[in-house]
Amino acid sequence: MTTEATEGKVYDVAGQDWDKLTEAVAESSEERLVINMGPQHPSTHGVLRLVLTLDGETVTEARTVIGYLHTGIEKNLEYRTWTQGVTFVTRMDYLSPIFNETTYCLGVERLLGIEDRIPDRAQAIRVLTMELTRISSHLMAICTYGMELGATTPFLYGLREREMVLDIMEYITGLRMNMAYIRPGGVSVDLPAGAVDKIGELLKVMPERIKDMRKILDANPVYTRRTKDIAYLDLTGCMALGITGPVLKAAGLPWDLRKSQPYCGYETYDFEIATETSCDVYGRYQVRVSEMEESLKLIEQALDRLTGPLKNQPVMIEDKKIGWPAQLALGPDGLGNSPDHIAHIMSSSMEALIHHFKLVTEGFRVPAGQAYVPVESPRGELGAHVVSDGGTRPFRVHFRDPSFTNLQAVPAMCEGGYIADVISAVASLDPVMGGVDR
C-alpha cells in the first residue's frame, strides 16, 4: 500500500508483500529511502526503534528512538520505603537484576554510613551472585548475536547454559529473575543447603560449554565476516560518548570498576580484565566470552570463602534498626519466616513485635545527603544516584544505566555502513530496553 506525503511516497509493509515493495521502489525515481525498524523488530532487543535513511544499501543516517518501555520506576521509588526500592530497581535491566540491586544498596549503605559494617559473608554472596548473573547476561548477549546473524545453534546452546544459571539463582533466591535478593545491609537470606553443590556442578560443566561456544563461533567464517571490522568505535569515540563495559574494553582500555574502584571486596579476588584492540563487533564478543571465563574464577574463589573462612557467618548487618529482624529461613515450600522468630514476636516479646512491625511497614530513616556508588555491570558502569531528605523513602533515585548511554553510539557505529551491519552493531552494544527506559 502506498500513500503520498509531503516528504515523498510512503510504503506500508505488513509482511508477505516484499515483492510489491521492491517493484514499486525499483520503478520510483527516489534514491533516498527512509526505513523504520522497530519498535517491534526482533533484532532490536525489545522495543527499540531505529529510523534509518538509506542510499542503496548504505546507511546515511541512523536515528534511535527510545521510550517505549518507560515505566516510571524512578518515580515509583519515591513512594516506597528504602527496602521496598530493591523490588523496583531489580526490574530495570532485567538481564542483570543483581547488579541493579547491588548498586542501589551500596548507595543506600553509603548514605547510612554502614559500609564498613556489612558482613563479609554478605559481600562474598553478592560477588557470587553478581558473577553468576554476569555469565547469564553475557550468554544472552552472545547467543542472540549468533541468532541475529543467522546462526541458531549458539542461541539454543546459550539458552541451555543460561538456564543452569537461572536454576541456581532460583534455588538461592526463590526467583529466576527480579529477585530483590540484595538488601540494604546485606542479602535477604543465606545460601540454602545444597546451593554450594549446585554451583560446584556449574563450575565443572561451564568451562567445557564455553569452549564449545568458542568452537562454534570463534573461527566460523560466516560469523567472523559479519563481525570483524564491523561497527568500529575507537577509544576517543567511547570516551566522548561515555561508553563503558565490553565496548570500551574492546577498544583496548582495561577499565573495569572491579579493579579500579573496587566494591564488595573485589580487590581481594584474583582475576584479569579482558581487553581487545580491534574496536569491532568481534572484539566485543571476545571480551564477553573472556569475561565469562574470568567470572568462573571469581565464583570459585567466592565459593571457597563461603565454605571456608566465612562459613556460618551472618549475611545481614547486625543492626536491629536496619536489618530486618525476620531472619528468613528457607522452608520446604520456598521462602518463609523462621519459626523461632515467629515464636519470639508472637508469644514472648511485644516490643520485638512492635519493632518488627515498624521496621517492615514504615522502614528505616536514611540521613539526608546524596551518594553515587557505581558497579561494573555486564554492559558497563551502572550507578544509582541516591538522594535522601532524611525520611523513610528515597527523595530521588536516578539510575545511570549503561544501555541508555551506549545506545547513543548507534549513529557513530552504523552511519556509512551497510544496513545488514546495523543488526551486528546494535547486538554488540547489548542494550536492554528495560534499563534504557526504566
Place this chain on the structure above:
Amino acid sequence: MSENLPEVPEQPIARTGMFGASGTGDTSGYGGLVVRRPVPVSSPRPFGGYFDEIVDGLDHEGVERVVVDRGELTLHVAREHLVEVMKKLRDDPALRFELSLGVSGVHYPHETGSELRAVYHLCSITHNRRVRVECSTPDDDRHIPSTVSVYPTHNWHERETFDFFGIIFDGHPALTRIEMPDDWDGHPQRKDYPLGGIPVEYRGAEIPAPDQRRSYA
C-alpha cells in the same frame, strides 16, 4: 424482599482517600520526632584525600561552594560558568575528567531560588578519581547551559533531564522529550507531579487519580 434490609441510598456513598498510609507511614505517634542531619552547606578545608588537589587545580570563580560528604566531593557551580568549569575539568592535565557518567536531575521544591538541580558525575580515568558537579536553577527561570559541546554523551542525558524536570538546556542540539511521548504535558519527576492519576487515552477507560480510586476502608 425482607423488611429488615436497609434502603438503597439515593446517592452512591462517596469515599475519599487511599488505602494505606500517607506521610512516612509511622503509626507510633512519634512521627513528629525527626532527627535529620543537615547536609553540610559547605565543607571546611582541608577536604582530605585528593579533593584538595581537584579544588586547587580547578581554582575557578564559578565554584560557589565545595561539599565533602561521605567521601564524595561535590562542586556547586554557578550556571553561567558551568561550561567553562566542565571544559577545564576535562582538559586540564592535573584534572583530566575524560569520562562523564551523564546528568541526573533533582527537584528540591523547598529550596527557593535553587529548586532544580542538574547533577553531573565525572570520572577521571587518568587519575582514577571522581567528582560530582551540581548546578542549580530557580524554578521560574529553568535554564542551564548545555554541556553537550564538552561531553557529547550528555546529549540524551540532558534530554532526559528536560523531559523529567523541565530544565531547559540552552544550546542543546535538539532538546526534545526522550522517554515520555512528544505531546505529554508536564514533567513527571518533579515533586509537584502526582504519581499516577494522569488520564491516559485508552478506549473506554480512564485511570482515576490516586485519591479518587476505590478504598477498602
